[in-house]
Structure formats: C-alpha cells, structure tokens
Amino acid sequence: MRNKIILDQLRAKEKQMEQLVCDRIEQTGNSIQKEFYQRWKDHNRNESIETMFYDLRQNVVDYWLNEKYTKGSTTAFNLLYLEQDGLYGGEFTSFAIDFRYPSKKLPQFEILDDRFHYIENRSNLPTCVIPLLDVLTQEIQGKEYDFEDWDDVMDMYALFEVTAYIDTHHTLLLAHQEQLFQSLPIQKPFYLAVGEHDAGEPQLIYVIE
Structure with a gap:
C-alpha cells in the first residue's frame, strides 16, 4: 500500500510535468523542445528497468x-540514499544511512537532515546507470x-527525472522480489530515497516492510 502511494505520487507529477512541457511547446513552437519531448515519448521503460536492475545486481x-x-x-x-548529478549526471551512487x-x-526528508547518520565504508558506492x-x-x-x-x-x-524515478521504483520492486538486499545488514522498514546532489531534500522512492 505504501509503495502504491509513492508510485501514484510519481505518476501524478509525471502527468503534471508532461502537460507543462506540452503547453510550453505549443506556445513557443521551439524545435529543440519538440525534439527532446519526442525522445522522452520514445523512452522504452521496460528496457530501462532491465538495464538498471542488471547494473544494480552487478554492483x-x-x-x-x-x-x-x-x-x-x-x-x-535502514535507509539507502541514491544520489544522481542532475542535468549532467546519468547514474546513481549510494549512501547507507542510519x-x-x-x-x-511515511517519512518526509529535509535538506541537511539531522536524522541522517551516514555509515562509514558504505557511502558513495556505484549503484546503477539511469x-x-x-x-x-x-x-x-x-x-x-x-x-x-x-526554465524550459x-x-x-x-519531466525526464520523474520518469527516471518511476523506472527506479520499478527497478527496486524487482530487486526486492529477487531479494537483492538480503545479504546486506538492513533493518526494516527499509527506506530507499533518491535525490539530486546539492539540490533539495531526498525523495522517498520505495519501502521494504
């Protein structure tokens, strides 16, 4: 149920951002904006999830x-934070957190959250390509x-980011089903969060009860 709430929120944001981008393209007629919107529409979500999962499993x-x-x-x-570098990024690194x-x-995270206590020797590890x-x-x-x-x-x-986060949610669902985290010293509920480096608070993406 909690993961359904998370996924529904992501899908609502995706729909909102797509409408915003489409409205702006209609206003400007900008060919580059049209080009990137078409790239987003052509995105193969299943292939993306498969790529992310196999990369995650190997890492x-x-x-x-x-x-x-x-x-x-x-x-x-009890928290794994997956961080990416924004517009000029393209992959996650992970930080294990108490x-x-x-x-x-469901937790709401904060910028510079003082409830976060990073685990030594389990930070800044490669996670997967996005x-x-x-x-x-x-x-x-x-x-x-x-x-x-x-702004455009x-x-x-x-728009690209929220879709990538939806892909991430499904990747983590698959990882959960395949018990990918069972060999790690995790505590439940186990939270997984995503975010952009130095760009606001982390966002909850998946929960393992």
Whole structure:
C-alpha cells in the first residue's frame, strides 16, 4: 500500500510535468523542445528497468558486498540514499544511512537532515546507470541555449527525472522480489530515497516492510 502511494505520487507529477512541457511547446513552437519531448515519448521503460536492475545486481556484488570497499562493515542501516548529478549526471551512487525515525508514517526528508547518520565504508558506492537521464545528459550538451529560456530546460529535465524515478521504483520492486538486499545488514522498514546532489531534500522512492 505504501509503495502504491509513492508510485501514484510519481505518476501524478509525471502527468503534471508532461502537460507543462506540452503547453510550453505549443506556445513557443521551439524545435529543440519538440525534439527532446519526442525522445522522452520514445523512452522504452521496460528496457530501462532491465538495464538498471542488471547494473544494480552487478554492483551489489562488486561493491556493496566487497570487503575491499566496505572494510567488512556489519553496521545495520535502514535507509539507502541514491544520489544522481542532475542535468549532467546519468547514474546513481549510494549512501547507507542510519535514519533515526521512530514513526510508522511515511517519512518526509529535509535538506541537511539531522536524522541522517551516514555509515562509514558504505557511502558513495556505484549503484546503477539511469538510462533516461544518461540519454538526456549526452544529448542536451550544447543544445541548452537553443531552448527558449532556461526554465524550459529545467522543465524538460524535471519531466525526464520523474520518469527516471518511476523506472527506479520499478527497478527496486524487482530487486526486492529477487531479494537483492538480503545479504546486506538492513533493518526494516527499509527506506530507499533518491535525490539530486546539492539540490533539495531526498525523495522517498520505495519501502521494504
């Protein structure tokens, strides 16, 4: 039920951002905005989820369970924060966190959240590529100023981002079903959050009860 709430919120935002982008394209007639909107429409979600899952699965083995990087850490954590670099990003890195949150309600995160206690030797580890944002990063460089204004660039990015987060939600659902996190010292409820580096508070993306 809680994951359905999260997914419904993401889908509502996606619908809102698509309408905003479409309205703006109708106003400006800008060919570059049309080009990137079409790239978004052509996005293959199933392929993206498959790519993200296999990349995540490999990185769990290569980094998250590798003592070379974790130094044998057995410290339990109940939050995994997946961070990406925004318009010029295209992949997630992970940060394991002891999240001091006793409530059973869905958490709302804060900028510089003092409830976050980062786990030593389980931070800044490779997680997975984000195919849709990776495409945006590669294709938009040099074309940013062909948009009517910077707000149009940011609206287009927001549309790509929310769709990428929907892909991420489904990737984590698959990871949960495949018990990808069972070898990690996690505590339940286990929260997974996403966010852009230095750009606001993290956003809850999935919960493992």
